Amino acid sequence: MRAEARTFLADGPLPDWDASEEEIDRRARQLAAIPKPVTGEEARALVSCFGPDDCYGVAWTLLHLIETGPNPVFTTRPARDANEWHQRLYARAGGL
Numbered sequence: 001m002r003a004e005a006r007t008f009l010a011d012g013p014l015p016d017w018d019a020s021e022e023e024i025d026r027r028a029r030q031l032a033a034i035p036k037p038v039t040g041e042e043a044r045a046l047v048s049c050f051g052p053d054d055c056y057g058v059a060w061t062l063l064h065l066i067e068t069g070p071n072p073v074f075t076t077r078p079a080r081d082a083n084e085w086h087q088r089l090y091a092r093a094g095g096l
Contacts, residue, residue, distance in 0.1 A: 001039070001041055001042055001045065002039075002042065004030070004033045004034045004035065005034050005045065005046065007030055008027075008030040008031055008033075008034060008046070008049065009045055009046070009048075009049065011027065011030065012049065013049050013050060013052075014049060014050060014055040014058055014059055014062065015027065015051055015055060016051055016052045016053050016055065017053055017056065019055070024055060024056055024058060027058060028058050028061065031058065031061055031065060032061075036065065036068045037068035037069055038065060038066065038068055038069040039069060039070075040069055040070040042069060043066045043068075043069030043070065043073050044073055046062060046065065046066050047066060047073055047085075047086060047089065049062060050062065050063075050083050050085035050086070059085055062085075063085060063088060063089060066089060067089070067092065067093075071093050072089075072090070072093035072094070073089055073093070074086065074089060074090040074093070077090060078090055
């Protein structure tokens with residue numbers, strides 16, 4: 001796994017809308033530093049970084065980054081109570 005992905009992953013899930021502007025900007029910069037396309041290992045690890053909301057659009061950036069890697073990340077339908085972003089990734093990959 002590349003260093004940029006490890007750095008992003010080390011900070012855990014994205015913050016919610018209540019986070020400071022500095023924190024959201026910092027996470028967005030970390031995400032932008034990850035070279036595309038991501039590897040399969042990186043894509044599978046990055047799915048753990050979705051937070052409780054869209055983090056002012058940063059979650060969409062994360063979703064699009066994951067989609068640059070080998071798809072699908074999810075080969076089975078996520079549970080009904082799974083994170084909405086996991087549901088989206090599954091559906092966007094064709095809902096295999």
